[in-house]
Amino acid sequence: MWNYIARRLLQLIPTFVGATILAFVIIQIAPGDAITRFELDPTVDREQIERLRQQFGLDQPIPAQYAKWLSGVFFHGYLGLSLDYRSDVWSVIRQPILNSMVLVGLSTLLIYLVAIPIGVYSAVRKYSLGDRALTFLAFFGLAIPNFFFALIMLYFAIWVNDHAGMRLLPVGGMTDQFLGGVPRQEAPWIARTLDVLWHSILPVIVVATSGMAGLVRIMRGQMLEVLSQDYVRTARAKGVAESMVVYKHALRNAVIPLVAGIGGLLPGLIGGAGLVEVVMAWPGITPAFLQAVSAIDIYVIMGLITISTFLLIVGNLLSDLLLAWVDPRIRYN
Amino acid sequence: MTRKIEARSQGALQSRSFFQEAWIRFRRHPLARLGGGVLLVLYLGALFADFLAPYPETKSFRDLTFSPPTPVHWRDENGRLTRPYVCAVERKRNLETFKLEFTQNCAQKYTIYFFVQGEPYRFLGFIPANLRLMGGEWLQNEQAHLFLWGTDDFGRDLWGRIWYGARVSLTIGIFATALALLIGVFMGSLSGFFAGKPLTLSIGLFNPAYREFVSRNPLPSLFKTLLWLALWGGLAWLVWVMLSGFWATTRGFEAVVFGVLGVGILLAIAYAVLFPLIKIDLDTIIMRTTEILAAIPDLFLLITLSVLIPQGIPPAMRFYLVVCILSFVNWGGLARVMRGQILQLREMEYAQAAQAMGASDSRVITRHILPGTFTFLIVSVTLAIPGFILAESGLSFIGLGIQEPASSWGLLLSKAQAQGITAFVDRPWLLIPGLFIFIAILSFNFMGDGLRDALDPRAKR
């Protein structure tokens, strides 16, 4: 198994190099660089712009820039310099990654908690009214653009607060400045955690709704397949109670691919919750990435992609290991 | 006698192909039927957008921005039913509340006529026509206006633009899916079919095999030789630029390590040119590529690529470029699944049977392997299209997709977005494009779901 893990980690290198080269080339093809926007500033003269380019190494040939960056990553674990923040990339992206992980992690939890029972119900009561209604609901989440849904939720929050006459729901953001009259950084950690959880209610609902449908459908399909298997039929024939059949025999086997899929969620975590973060002012990866793209902050983009590649491989590896663990039929090869 | 009966019974038992049976199952699926029906209506609407819309796509009324839907009257002052008519509407900003106020002036009634001559257009892009569903002289003379679903921030008729926009939104998914599918299926097929069968990349000039290779077919061989020399040369040049640039800025340990590495690579390239026979497995290359694409989160890749779209291009070009980007981001997943399917199908005995018969690779792929993936393809297409529609609306939302004055549902919805809370409180009609996105995606999903059930190979025959 260690051999297998080592091999998978080695595979990381070509994927990592390939993905970063791809990103690097794409960004370089786009017109301009991080300094271009200063050219329209009447107070900045030409020499200053040239000096900035030199300072950031933007005057080097592109392959050399890439080599320089790569050597930084390999030799110093240094993801480069953010041209926008003028500090190291890791410090720029660390917090957004963590914030997105909170949001996506909570949403995933919610998805699993809701989707599995719905999927099971839909499979057991296939084509019943309940199945149809739940299917419809699941599709609702899939069909509504999540940035649009997020906006609706934002106004919903305002409406609720107005009618309640108090701040029942937060209007965007991730934290409050004051917790019970104390500045945030002086508040106990439990209060801070609760505060983040409270702020995450609406974005989590939005993100979870859009991700729910897929899982419900997978769960339903898995369950239907397992329920038609011989051993389930045998169990029924033996006179095992229906609930036992469903929960003990069928469910256990139906969730196997879902369990294994958990590893696959890791790269999803770095993808962040997409435009929901933008609309809901959640300080996650997507706003950071959009900002980096518009500032052509090349190494921040590269840094995000590096981390995401790493998480992808680790996630896939984790999936495979989990799968081998939950499913005795699978061995490493 | 018996023979006759048998013949007739055979006629009655007309054998049904897999797809015919699937179609029957599909029709029994109520939600799928509903989805299909709705989509049919939407596509017809898109096709006949010019006919449905009273105005051309880009026609704007700058003094009538954000007009609410024009009230259509069915009764005259005495409450008697009459032909539908509208009144002239005037727009003013109230300087107390700063809200827009619209007042009807019903001194003159403008009757809505159906199937009228309106502004000329070209149906399907080339047939000159001027038949419009609704209108009247007053509409062309701009004495009064007919905005069934209000106007946007430029005073353009939203009803019409939704149907014009449907052309983009409803086809972008199909085009993007088709292109992604094309790339994905092509790459996936190559990958799946050639897995474990490496192809020769280059032969070293001093390799004994090279002489044989050249002697077999001199001219094309020499051409190929030049090609791979160019490849290796280009690679060497790139490594050299990298190395020299790196040395220019770095000293010490790293420079040494990179130097050794770089020189090593250059030597390896020289060696590759001279001696070995290098074979590559297309499967490995393609799968690595998809892995690389998968490593970059979709939204990131989409955004980064969108920045590449040259902006000084006509809207039609932009549309196709958006399509290209969407499909570029998504072909990897399709290719991977296709590869899996093909690896499975390749081992099916009927594929081997065809090979044993002497069928060419392309025939085996196209006649025996690809048709086996059809059911999967159909389902994944119907389920991929809504994804693309969503992706397009997302791109348009952040301003990287379709651009004005062209329209797409995503773009139209971004107007509501730009309006913020006003859109909800005062201008709810701006949200209608969102409703269309929602309905279209829902319909595609219902249809896909129905198709999946119908095409399930395990379904009872």
Place this chain on the structure above:
Amino acid sequence: MKRILVLSMLALAGLALAQPKVFKGVEAGRAGGNYRVTAISDPRTFNPFVARETSSTDVIGLFLPYLTGYDPYGLKPEGHLAQSWEVRNNGLTVIFKLRQGAKWSDGQPIDADDVIFSATAHADPKVNSNARSSFILDGQPIKWSKVDQYTVRADFPKPYAPALIQSWYIAPEHIFGEAYKAGKIPELWTLETPVNRIISGGPFMLESYSKGERVVLRRNPSYWGVDDKNNPVAYLERYTFTTVSDLNAALAKFLAGESDLYAAANADQVAQILERIRSGGLKGEIFPNADVTTGTNFIVFNWNHKDSDKAKLFRQVKFRRAMAHLMDKKSMIEVALGGLGQPQWSPISIPVKQFFTDDVAKYDYSPQKAAALLAELGFRKKNAQGFLVDATGKVLEFNLVTNQGNNIREKIAQIFAEDARKIGIRVNYRPIDFNELVRQLTQPAADGTRDFDAILIGLTGGIEPAFSRNVWQLNGSLHAWNLGVGGQAPKQVESFEVLIDKLMTQGATTLDPAKRREIYVQFQKVVAENVPLIYTVAPAYNPARNARIGGLFPKGQINSIVGQFPYIETVFAKE
């Protein structure tokens, strides 16, 4: 024991010598409370030598001092860290007296060493500070020297009118000095630096920073300012920037009472705020159309066009006047600015009262006049498609681009293109990427030609016309319509450009305010007459405020340059 004695004696001496600045507030305030605003983006750094964007300088300006600024009531220079100054030598020398007793929050005095050090570092090309242009006058450096601990002297190569309002930030020498020598200035005071290690010499000091969320500053107790009753300022206990990148979310935050000040962008936002105030959902006020913002938007034609016909056409003043006649500014205000704004005719922003004049050539919206002017240029006939052609049959046509994503400019460009097409000019409007636009505009080919036709772009205006010399002087890097190569003046120059160049030089070097006004009035007239830049419309300034904040200007005093309050030091929270 002895040391404590010495220390307390020093403190007493400090008190005796203290020369605090008096901040004259709008009303009497009370101490305490939190002031909350939204910012569209995070600060990038807390380092004054590295900062380039307002999201950073807005924060830095709250904790670092500067010598002089302008007085918010009269827009004339006034001392901040400099208690007084003396102009000698026909304006070639300025001697600044610093406030004695001013201290950094770590107890060190703020003195001439800090000023000289900061001036040196800002001016050093290796540091690459954004403020460097404040230390170079037409290529020659301004010399800063220390006279004594509380006196510094600046020697100008020539008289420079805005010398006293160039507010560059003074950084503590005892923190930055070593790093400067080691060439490591950028490593200090980054976002990673613990906030308590960043010392303050301004009204506030950093209290906490969380990326993507907020920056919180706390009152600096050792600040050297007082109000007119000699109470220490700032009144506010805290100043909070919340990062809200979405504009609607920022409005929502204000409507929900979660931010204190807001400037409504258009009539719809005004209407929303008004409605919320009326319905009792928000206790606050809004002043629609209180002023005009300083930003400008204009169309610039390329006089260095590769196609010499086009270059020749664009150089025709009649052509540009025709284009000016095609500006339906009323529609632009309604559609592009959302109902509130003013037409702009001259290069100086409307709120800059001391220089602005309305008495310039104006070009009313009149397609007929435009058509007539074009006819004079030879475009009399229309071809089969309805486009104007000259005698040789060449269609009157040009591309108009603006930076994609700027909603206002995109709409202005569309309106202009629509109207131009109506009289037969084929205007191909396209939004393009900002960087690409900048490249087209600012990077001529080796032979001096550029390849765009027309660009709709804007510049952030400001209080001081001299700061826009880069645009108006012949060798300026933003002499957008007729750009020279490599910092030289363009090859072919019109006479009015030479006149403008001369006026700009005069304006910058004349010290007498009345004479300066005269110069700039003439400058505005020349520009409006020749329309090298065809100005469009300027959005209105519609400030809104939450009622819990006091110390703000009453309606009449609000202007878009100063904002809603004279000094942040005298703003206070009412509850």
Place this chain on the structure above:
Amino acid sequence: MSMPTPTAVATSLVEVQNLKKWFPIRGGILSRVVANVKAVNDVSFDVKRGEVLGLVGESGSGKTTVGRTVLRLIEPTSGTIRFDGHDITHLPKPQLRAYRRKMQIIFQDPFASLNPRMTVGDIIAEPLVIHNLEGSAQARTERVAELLQMVGLNPDHIRRYPHEFSGGQRQRIGIARALAVRPEFIVADEPVSALDVSIQAQVVNLLQDLKEQLGLTILFIAHDLAVVEYISDRIAVMYLGKVMELASSKDLYRSPKHPYTEALLSAIPVPDPTVKRERIVLQGDIPSPINPPSGCVFRTRCRYAIKECAEVVPELREVAPGHFKACIRDDIL
């Protein structure tokens, strides 16, 4: 006899010499070849014109691999394959096509070997289309009808789909397809093992009839001796990638010379109650083809094994006229 002689060329249609097929197993961090599955390990035999050669062995003995390698459906690792005196081992694809017409295969699984999306007519006509035979579509349809009749199916079924037929009928379709191009040589790869016993005889009879009628040469692969006895002229017995014994059908049944053949034969129930046969039960499992036993591969399960068996790899040698065996012991059986 396995050695090629001028006379052998005249009488042998197919000749296989020292055929090896190793499937590499990759492993380790760098995914190098760490081992080989020696599916076919040095096999030689020939099939005479007009003869049916039975190829028998347990599953995993490599008999199917031999069958497919002979047809070049699998590329051999080494060795030579001659067809009609011509070496086809390394023939490039275009040239191979001409031979494909002469050699056909009938598959084991009648369900998997017919494309479910094609009608019977299309399936049978496909080889005609590929080799451009029978010219017009009309002629092709007639030929298909003729073939259907030949294999005992109703020619009216030409438009039906495979799923509408029973297993036996489908195997007939498979046979018709193989016969369509009028081949000289057919590899019947366990053509009846997937069928019900009652149907097996029908299909074997059909093949027998067709062989006589059309003068076919057949390599008949099966996993038990009972099936091949009836149809084969000669039989080769394989074990773990090697031929153990090769003899005429009669000789082999009457007097098996190899302990493995003896064990296989003892498993066949004999209808004659008077004949008493000792039932030999093979001990243990078939060893892994990755790491086959040294010397004689069968020695681990051979009840006659002696020490030398582990040291000497037994040659396939002629122990009686036309009777070959690969066993060093002549003192048994």
